[in-house]
Amino acid sequence: MDDRAFRNAMGQFVTGVTVITTNVGDETHGMTANAFLSVSLNPKLVLVSIGEKAKMLQKIKDAGHYAVNFLAEDQQEISMLFAGQIKDGRSVDFEWLNGMPVIPGAIGRVTCQVVNEYVVGDHTFFVGEVTGIELNDGAPLIYFQGKYRELASMNENETLLI
Template structure:
């Protein structure tokens, strides 16, 4: 199989959209990622996957911590900014939670301490122990077949049935 076929197959899996952030020295760094998953309830562990060419890789190794912000349906532009799809020089003001930078208006934030890292293929998997959680109300931004999507509300689904 070729790379395009593999990418198309992975695009069939609906994912939420996150922004991973960390502070390294005086600087804040962030990147959009959908490679995030829950690993364990006890201890509370999550995993992120960072490509070997991403600047974020060295920043997380340096800081030993990261935060995950679950983006809300109205935060597509934020996702695009941290994915490098918007390059007009704009910046984003961060909120601070548990001494970590997080995205304002996100559905939730996790702060994590790296407990292990594993190089697998062209990515590094960072397992993080969750140190704090903050939750907000709203609908998620989701990604499917290379496009941003929104969930249909329950009321809309009932009306169309």
């Protein structure tokens, strides 16, 4: 199987869009990622997967902490900026949660202290113990088949069948 077939298959899985942020000294760094998952309730652990070629890999190693920002449906441009798809010198005025930079307007923001890291294939998994949570109203930005999407909302009279 070739890389393209694998990527196409993985694209069939709907994911949320996050921006992972950290700070090293006085510098703030961020990258768009959809490789994020909740690991454990007790202790509260989450995981992000960072590619071996990503600049963010060494930044998280150096910092020992990171924040996960769950983007809202109107934050596609923020995702594109941190994915390196917009390169026109724009900047983000970060907010701060537990001493870590977070994205304004994100529907969820979680700060984490790195407790483990694992090299798996061409990525490193950073397991973080959650140190702070902040939630905001809004719908998520999602990604499916290589495109940004919005979650279709149900009105209050609809019934979701499971």
